Amino acid sequence: MKMLLTGFDLLLALTLLWLAWQLLRSTDIFKAIIFFICFGLLMSLAWVRMHAPDVALAEAAIGTGLTGPLFLAALRRIERKAGKNMMSEPAGNGEETGSRWKARNREMSPLLWTVTALTCCLAGLLIWTVLIIPRPLPGLADQVAGSLAESGVNNPVTAVLLNFRGYDTLLEVMVLLLGAITVWSITHAPFPPRVPDTSPVQKAAVRLLLPLICLIGGYLVWQGAYQTGGAFQGGAVLSAALVLLLISDFLWLPGMRSLPLRLGLTLGPLVFVLLAGFGILVEKTLLRLPVEYAGPLLLFLEAACGLSIGLTLAAFFAGGRPASDLRETPYSGEAKGKGPAES
């Protein structure tokens, strides 16, 4: 059994390296994205083998499940733009993938060889350093286990993320929100228009899947207190449901108002900040939770954060701004009288 597992690990590592190489040398962006998705899936398997199920779940949900579609959506937008600009150019040989837009063909230039060689040297040095660090590796696992009873949850990962190092997580949640603000700040595009004709099969499938996905998302948030799961994983699953809604024309985004969306995006961080303030008022320390209420408070916090994270990730995918926000006209010359009316 042990040998079999070792063989499996070896195979996994080699496949990962091969996939990464294929990803890097592929000139077809679409192909590269598919390699990226495969890489992410196998990577999450590797995390499982390294006994890190939480990371595996996050990798599968966010690293692959959401980033892959995000890349595909971005590619479609680029293609649409490039298609408009390069109508005269021949279609090229991208038919087999349906992708006309390609990365520049990269020859292995001397510079690229140098960079590759340097990267290999760096990798060698890193591996050597990892090997010479004396074992057993020190860590804080014992301390975490010792204080787990006071944290309000049974899962050490959740205890570290939300209680012991909740300050880090607050800032991380802010980074996610920052991403959404950034997307909104640089785009002057609205949310994507309605998908013209969605197939009835897709609609039926989404109808069936949606409640299930929401249930799984909610369950992941709930079970974060006991085992693998939590706000990030649950939020990612929720965002998958929203993405499905978006591409199947159920949720008609362009009509969506900006304020409710913004409220949803900031709900998690706001609850976090309120909890931090509550800690100062009641326990005289930032983010300190009373031991007897820690469990319910953390669950509440996780639910709010999960909702916000789901919305944020879906907002990345939608990649535009609510129409009621858009008052920007393309050029000052034709701006007079043609600006979209403020709603």
Place this chain on the structure above:
Amino acid sequence: MAFADSWIVVPVFAPLTAALLAFLVRRASFFISLAAACLSLLAVAVLVNRFLVNGPAAYAVGGWDPPLGICLRTDGPALIMLVLTAVAGVGISLYAKGYFTLRIERPSRVGRPERQERFFWPLWMLQLTGLNGLYLSGDIFNLYVTLEVIGVSAAALAALSGKSASLIAALRYLLVSLLGSMSYLLGVVFVYKTYGVLDLGLLQAAAAPAPGVIAAMALMSVGLLLKTAIFPMHFWLPPAHANALAPVSAILSGLVVKGSFFLLFRLWFDIFSPVLPAAAFNLMGSLGAGAIIWGGVQVLRQQRLKLLIAYSTVSQLGYLVIAFPLAFAGGSSQAWSAVLFMASGHACAKIAMFMSAGTIMLHAGHDRIRDLAGIRAYLPVTAFAYAAAGVNLIGLPPSGGFIAKWMLLITALAGHQWLWAVVLLAGSFLATAYVFRVVAQLFVIPPDKPVITRRRAGLLEWPALIMALLSLLLGLMAPYPLRLLEAGQIVRTAMTMGGGP
């Protein structure tokens, strides 16, 4: 823990809450942000006062003491950077209000300045959160998270102008910044796996030569040097800083690069100094020398005002790094004082310069140095602010730059390190050349001067002047920062004697 101890979280949480509210309530976003900036300033004043009475403070977030939890700390260097950030925060907020108001009155594209202003406030408040968090943090992983907040919001701010040049520059900035963060994070992993703790105080007590620690320091340093844009990793800085909106340029050049540098310096001098070989300090010094000379020569070649100021940042950042070998000889306290005078003097001066350049650009419509002759007649306050900030860059008394360069030069001469001394002086000559190249243009009025029609705005001119005067008079205020540093030094020695916190 007493209630009043919680003042330490205000510089982080005031702007953080303001960012959320400014994103939600757009009509009041300026007032929310200004209130948060003022509240941070007040909190920092309280912290300084408490520091002078009680000495360095440590605040365990969530009541979890290190190594389990995260600790916020104040000490001399952190407080000086906090004061600088808070003062600059109020100044930049006021300037940005004036800047956006003027742009919205006369938009080149309808709706664009409104969008820029709307998103500027939450992003700027998050930037302030990240910077204050970085200066206060006492945890090597929490520092990574603050770096991330700083990096992402800085790239978003740089992209705000919306021109394709600035979008390209901002994307490159984001990628460089993420690469730097990754490198730093990898270093943190090695540190954790070597010592088993993340708290800076515990690491300081535990720091001893170990197999993984050199690799960790190399990774963290390269990442932070990349983020600080130290030669030869400065390639991303000039386009990103020059193409951004004026208040954003001021934030990026004045404050953001100082954050990652502060962390670098802290790691090298406070935490891991016993581990590092002397050769490493000399290597850093040569990077700094390269930055001063190469950056200085590049500045002289620029034709546009904002690019010129951005390249001068590359050159001036060299002084911060050249302090490494000199400070290594001089001891930690002196190193901190020279570097902090340099950093805060440069921050105030650079903020003033970018503010002035933005005002000039708004009024003249361009920033070609050749065609800027006689601006002084229309914007006397702005022209004077630019010149006063230039005095700090050259390093003439009584500016903060003078104090810093004087300290560095004395150390170099006392240690017979002639090469560094020559580089320091050469840098000053280059700075003189590029400051006077612009100042001469601004102040000499040609007979056939162009007419500028836009009205003057007080909010655009006075914050620049105040920042410039701060940098100019920093030398006269020198005893106060030094007192902060010395107070910290005594306690730190006592701490090491007593065997850790």
